[in-house]
Amino acid sequence: MTGPKINTRFIFVTGGVTSSLGKGIISASLAKLLQARGYTVTIQKLDPYINIDPGTLNPYEHGECYVTDDGAETDLDLGHYERFLNVPTSQANNVTTGKIYQSVISKERQGNYLGETVQVIPHITDEIKYRIKLLADKNEFDFVITEIGGTVGDIESLPYIEAIRQMKWEMGSNCLVIHLTLIPYLAAARELKTKPTQHSVKTMLEYGVQPDILVCRTERPLNDHIRNKIALFCNVDVSSVIESIDTSSIYKVPLLMQDEKLDRVVLKKTKVSAKQPPNMKRWRAFINRLESPKHTVEIGLVGKYVELVDSYKSIIESLIHAGTVNNCKVNLRLIHSEHIGKDNLKEKLSGLKGVIVAPGFGNRGIEGKILAINYLRTNGIPFMAICLGMQCAMIEFARNVLDLPGAHSTEMNPATADPIIDIMEEQKKVHIKGGTMRLGAFSCKISRPSRVFDIYGSEVISERHRHRFEVNNHYLKRFEDAGMSAPGINPESGLVEIIELKGHPWFVGVQFHPEYKSTVDAPHPLFIDFVKASSMI
Numbered sequence: 371m372t373g374p375k376i377n378t379r380f381i382f383v384t385g386g387v388t389s390s391l392g393k394g395i396i397s398a399s400l401a402k403l404l405q406a407r408g409y410t411v412t413i414q415k416l417d418p419y420i421n422i423d424p425g426t427l428n429p430y431e432h433g434e435c436y437v438t439d440d441g442a443e444t445d446l447d448l449g450h451y452e453r454f455l456n457v458p459t460s461q462a463n464n465v466t467t468g469k470i471y472q473s474v475i476s477k478e479r480q481g482n483y484l485g486e487t488v489q490v491i492p493h494i495t496d497e498i499k500y501r502i503k504l505l506a507d508k509n510e511f512d513f514v515i516t517e518i519g520g521t522v523g524d525i526e527s528l529p530y531i532e533a534i535r536q537m538k539w540e541m542g543s544n545c546l547v548i549h550l551t552l553i554p555y556l557a558a559a560r561e562l563k564t565k566p567t568q569h570s571v572k573t574m575l576e577y578g579v580q581p582d583i584l585v586c587r588t589e590r591p592l593n594d595h596i597r598n599k600i601a602l603f604c605n606v607d608v609s610s611v612i613e614s615i616d617t618s619s620i621y622k623v624p625l626l627m628q629d630e631k632l633d634r635v636v637l638k639k640t641k642v643s644a645k646q647p648p649n650m651k652r653w654r655a656f657i658n659r660l661e662s663p664k665h666t667v668e669i670g671l672v673g674k675y676v677e678l679v680d681s682y683k684s685i686i687e688s689l690i691h692a693g694t695v696n697n698c699k700v701n702l703r704l705i706h707s708e709h710i711g712k713d714n715l716k717e718k719l720s721g722l723k724g725v726i727v728a729p730g731f732g733n734r735g736i737e738g739k740i741l742a743i744n745y746l747r748t749n750g751i752p753f754m755a756i757c758l759g760m761q762c763a764m765i766e767f768a769r770n771v772l773d774l775p776g777a778h779s780t781e782m783n784p785a786t787a788d789p790i791i792d793i794m795e796e797q798k799k800v801h802i803k804g805g806t807m808r809l810g811a812f813s814c815k816i817s818r819p820s821r822v823f824d825i826y827g828s829e830v831i832s833e834r835h836r837h838r839f840e841v842n843n844h845y846l847k848r849f850e851d852a853g854m855s856a857p858g859i860n861p862e863s864g865l866v867e868i869i870e871l872k873g874h875p876w877f878v879g880v881q882f883h884p885e886y887k888s889t890v891d892a893p894h895p896l897f898i899d900f901v902k903a904s905s906m907i
């Protein structure tokens with residue numbers, strides 16, 4: 371990465387009216403356009419909840435937990451940032467209120483504030499500002515885009531809005547606020563309504579922050595009348611009223627924002643002279659492939675959180691990326707592992723050309739996953755197993771091929787006769803849950819001949835992990851003798867990272883999470899090959 375060409379500009383993205391308007395996608399889209407103009411950009415998410423990180427949160431509450439190279443368990447928006455920018459994020463890119471308070475309280479205990487009353491202003495707001503400016507410290511970035519989680523008006527986001535107010539005051543035009551809001555369409559009145567936006571900007575004004583740009587999420591195009599009205603009531607110029615219309619794919623949003631000139635307005639307002647227009651050639655080529663697939667392929671995803679697609683966000687996006695490389699559209703069938711039984715197994719999996727068994731924790735739905743894997747293994751259906759999925763694949767194989775009927779993971783059955791998946795020795799001493807798994811990037815050595823060597827084309831790879839349990843190497847020889855090999859091994863610890871099954875059209879299990887590394891610019895080779903194999907069946 372080259373160094374900054376300008377003094378770092380700080381851009382804040384806040385949300386009004388309601389949650390789920392897509393602040394993460396707007397932040398990532400703006401970042402993409404600035405990157406495509408040759409600037410260096412990073413995106414940060416500030417989450418107003420008190421958990422230190424989302425690692426201990428139920429996916430039903432907060433969707434997928436994304437993992438960075440340096441082992442941070444983060445909000446799923448960081449996945450979007452990486453998928454759009456193709457630049458890794460780190461611990462510093464996701465900060466929660468829990469982290470802010472933890473650090474202020476620990477400083478207080480150390481005596482850093484001796485004699486002072488420690489308060490939200492200035493101590494908490496100073497810590498927030500410090501965490502934002504930290505990203506500019508190494509002089510790597512022209513732009514730091516900071517997305518504030520939650521909705522303006524929430525009690526818990528107040529200190530963040532106050533920190534923004536202070537930074538704007540200190541930095542003037544080096545600091546800019548984009549407020550994302552909703553313009554609802556009322557069918558009965560046949561009208562788009564600006565009132566919720568006016569109110570949400572008023573709330574910002576009460577806190578002392580005038581948004582510079584309004585990005586208006588809408589089902590229908592905004593006409594000039596509406597744009598002028600929003601501009602007038604919200605004290606922004608009309609060119610700073612940006613329409614963000616609903617679209618069929620998140621990947622089209624950067625192009626919509628380019629049409630609306632969001633990047634140009636940002637450069638103008640932050641007084642950065644625009645040198646080159648954004649080069650979006652590669653991105654447009656990706657969209658063209660996405661929009662005109664030559665064929666479709668139906669792929670199944672077996673998991674226990676399928677009611678909420680956000681729980682498997684990175685897997686779903688990786689399949690979209692891999693589909694475009696294969697000129698095909700992946701139609702995803704989500705299958706609830708708790709609903710799979712012997713009697714409906716065939717029906718649940720019928721017609722699928724490939725299946726992924728998802729990562730996860732705990733016993734719920736585990737036997738359904740194992741039944742599904744047995745069907746996929748014995749019927750030669752392309753199968754990719756991720757983390758817990760790989761552990762289940764080995765349990766299935768141990769029970770039905772190695773003749774170890776009681777085989778299990780000690781996570782599900784600590785008293786199992788054959789603990790083929792077991793907790794690592796050093797993990798046995800760990801009793802606290804937050805941030806203590808095997809987390810982040812580890813290298814893996816690939817032996818050949820193997821399918822995965824052909825796929826990666828490299829002997830040493832690096833992939834991200836998030837798990838506590840591991841293959842028990844005591845059983846490994848038996849697996850290998852029966853046709854399930856382990857071509858991927860961690861060179862330091864000897865832990866099994868990849869398994870594959872000989873004589874099957876495509877059967878690969880990985881202890882790591884390849885889905886965290888697939889991006890628009892660099893779709894992941896495992897997903898590409900899996901979709902290719904599924905398209906051929």
Ligand code: GLN
Pocket residue numbers: 728729730731732756757758759781836837838839840
């Ligand atoms: N529960 C398993 C473990 O902790 C797998 C975790 C996962 O799938 N991410 O090892």
